[in-house]
Amino acid sequence: MNSFKSIKNTWEKASSEISDDKTVDSTYIKKAITTDSKSISASMLINIRAGMFLLALDIVLFAYNAFFYTANIPVFTAIFLSLLLLIVLLVYLIIQTRKLTAIELRNMSLFETLVCKIEFFKTSYTMSLRATAFATAFIAFAANLTQQNANGEFNISNIPLLITIYVLFYVFFNSLYKLSSSIYLKQLTNALSNLEQNILDEMEHEMAKNRKTRIFIGLSMSVMLLAGIVMYFIAS
């Protein structure tokens, strides 16, 4: 015999054991609220901040090199445009950190939280990882510029090869960052798919209920019609 009542009784026994546990006292709470978070969001925040650091480093290196290449117009233009792009990306990442912090502090239901986080992960966070990969690839370019800035004669002999190298750099780092974060996305989507299954279950239940109602109405009408016909024939 395993009715749900006995499960409830067992749960009450378990709860009474838990009520004796007083681990969470003021000392514990004071310590816990000053520790670093180990959450998925905290990891995402660390990764975004790492990207911000790389972009800032790129900006410093490019700005520093700009002075040495004022006479070399093609390279100076490349540095100037890169600087602009890097600044835009840095601002974007700053906005994303604020967005993520705001999601964390919003008082939402589990469903809303999951949807918000997955959306952030698939859009903003993916873009942030791309920006980080871009910043990583640009470090190499900045390093090349710095190495040869003494005489301001940095020349690109093979533009397609250079672009290919940087694109490969970018693709490699982007895949690496994406791979390292994919486990979080899987965890979040698993929870969401479980929730969505609940909603589908409700829809199926509703549809089954409606089907039963329609069958019942159909049968009742048929019986009434049949009864009417029979009564008509009897009467006539």
Next chain:
Amino acid sequence: MKNNSLENIFIENITKHQGIIHKVCNIYCTNHENKTDLMQEITLQLWKSYPGFQGKSKFSTWMYRIALNTAISNVRKTNKMPLMEALFESQIEIPEKENLSEDDEDVNRLYKAIGKLKVVDKGIILLYLEDKSYKEIAEIIGISEKNVAVKMHRLKKKLEQLILSERAS
């Protein structure tokens, strides 16, 4: 000064309702290390969200919402040395089993059965066992009351079956 008094009120409330944290950790974690991590993370997230608690819902409802959100959507799954962990768990489980009373065995079976449910279903069953109304469960999880009712009907049956199979094994 203001922050200090907020902290004191927070500590008082959390200490009073600490059972919620223990229960959520018990159903979402199987080993001690993960349980300790989750307990710490829930306490931290509760503190971060505390300024946003406006008293519109019961304190316990708010606490369940944050605790479950943290357990389900915010904690990184750490699988540190799973083999060693499994060995360690099996080592401590055998002597424990010998000394367990019938009640303790029932509690263990219940936890094991809940552990086999899907991640969100664990939360729903916990709230139901804690006598939360369908309305409160719907509010915490973010699904309709009707949905909770349908879900509970199926979950109760599933949990009974899981406990039966635990008993048989």
